[in-house]
Amino acid sequence: MRSKADHTAAVREHRRAAVVVNTKSRRGRRHYDEVLRLIRAAGFAPLGVFPVEEPKRLRATLDEALALGPDLLIVGGGDGTLSAAVKQLAHRDVALGVLPLGTTNNFARSLGLPLTRTGAVRIFTEGKVADIDLGLCGDRPFANLASFGVSVEVAGTVKPWLKRALGRAAYPLTALTILPGHHPFRAFITVDGVRHELLTHQLNIANGRFHGGWQIARDISIDNRRLVAYQLGSGKRLRLLVETMNRATTGKWRSLAGGPFVIGREMLIETDPPMAADIDGEVRLRTPLTLTTIPNGVRVMVAQDFVDT
Template identity: 50%
Template sequence: MRTKQELGAAIRRDRRAALVVNAHSRRGRRLHDGARSRLLAAGFTLVRDCPVDRPGELEKQLAEAADLGPDLLVAGGGDGTLGTAARLLAHRDIALGLLPLGTTNNFARTVGVPLDLDAAVAVLTDGKVIDVDLGLIGGTRFANHVGVGLSADIMLRTPPRLKRLTGRLAYPATALALLARHRPLRVTLRAGDTARELVTHQLYVANGGFQAGRPITADANADDGLLVAYPVGGATRRGLLRETTRNAATGHRRSLADEPFLAVGELWLETDRPARVEVDGELCGTTPIRVGLDVNALRVMAPADSPDR
């Protein structure tokens, strides 16, 4: 493995990259050609250029691109696409370049990559390589978050066409339709000698600093060696709606030291009945689960002024 500085120098010098874009994502098909032309104009040689129309082919295409050994693998899509790329590149001598083309773009926001395509490509040419943490659920790594409860049901029921047409509004629209018949969960969180019990319709365990495109707190990020567990509201449906609104409006002013956040390196999560689990927007089994961290597991191209411990 090269050092971060050596890998960054190779990217700037040789401009050897692979490009894989989820053309099935909300903006992927429309923006693939633009991303390709911008990378070529910036002097990159693309050892692979692959728009992926079928979601089932995405992981295979990303793996084949990585196996060609580029210094930089540029992945375009939403959080599901970027999370898949992150898992494949963990502990490999390849930096991940982010083109945020999805609905909420939480991972890109956490790393500080702009959502504008020109600005995101500029990060690939002028940025630096940093290390970020990945979460672990069982043997599966994740970039952003684990969701238990309503969010997993939303992932199962949100129509893809609605996501493409309305963007982030697709999720609250689906949530409102499901909420009337959703039952709250009794959740137990265990971390070391700490045990916390709560009743909620929704619980998140975040590795990154954003959820639903909004800051979780002012001091949560993907390079702090911490997972952040927190419920959204209590047992009532009204509480869920109230806390969702509050989190979106005030997350940038809140701290990990505030209630109801639990910031730890590892935790065990169980519920009073098996509950669906979604990981970075993809369904991934049911509770109980153990969630941990793989510290500094992934190298990412980030803005030149990004912090890096």
């Protein structure tokens, strides 16, 4: 692996980039030509440009782009697309360039990146290469979040047209339709030998700083070697409803020191009953699960003021 300074210099000097854009999504399809113009106007002559119309081809397409040997892999899409790219780029000497074209853009927000297309492309020429942490749930790396409970059902139920129409608000509104029939569960979180027990409808384990487009707490970092576990509400549906709507309407910021958080580098998650885990949008594993951090797991282009530890 090159030093981050050498990698940054290579991106700026040689402009060796490949571009992958999820054109299956509405925003990806609508802005595809525009982002290519912006990238070329920034001085990049892409080694290859790969529109992805079929999501099942995303992983193979990312491999094709990486085979060209870029210093920078520019990926346009939402959190699901970027999460797939992060997994492909983990521990590689290639930096990820983020084009946020999703609904919530949690990954871009956690990195402090501009959410406009012009601003995002400017990072590729004026920013720097940083190494950030990943989470690991079982054997699956994740960039943003592992979650258990009602959000797993919401992710599989929310309608694409509702996301297009309402953006981030589509998720809490979909949760309102699911919550009346959802049963609370007991969760046990073991960190540093201490076992925490809670009754809830929703448990989240965050690597990044944002969930659903809203900040979890103002002092969470995507690059501090820690995971943060927290519940939304409790075992009471009304409390979950009130807290979810409060976050959706106010974007309330909380400090880790003053909120109901469990923090650690490694966590054992057990639930009663056993539950499916939503890992950055993929529902594959079930509890019990061990979650850990992967320090400096992936390289990304970030703004110069990003605090890289």
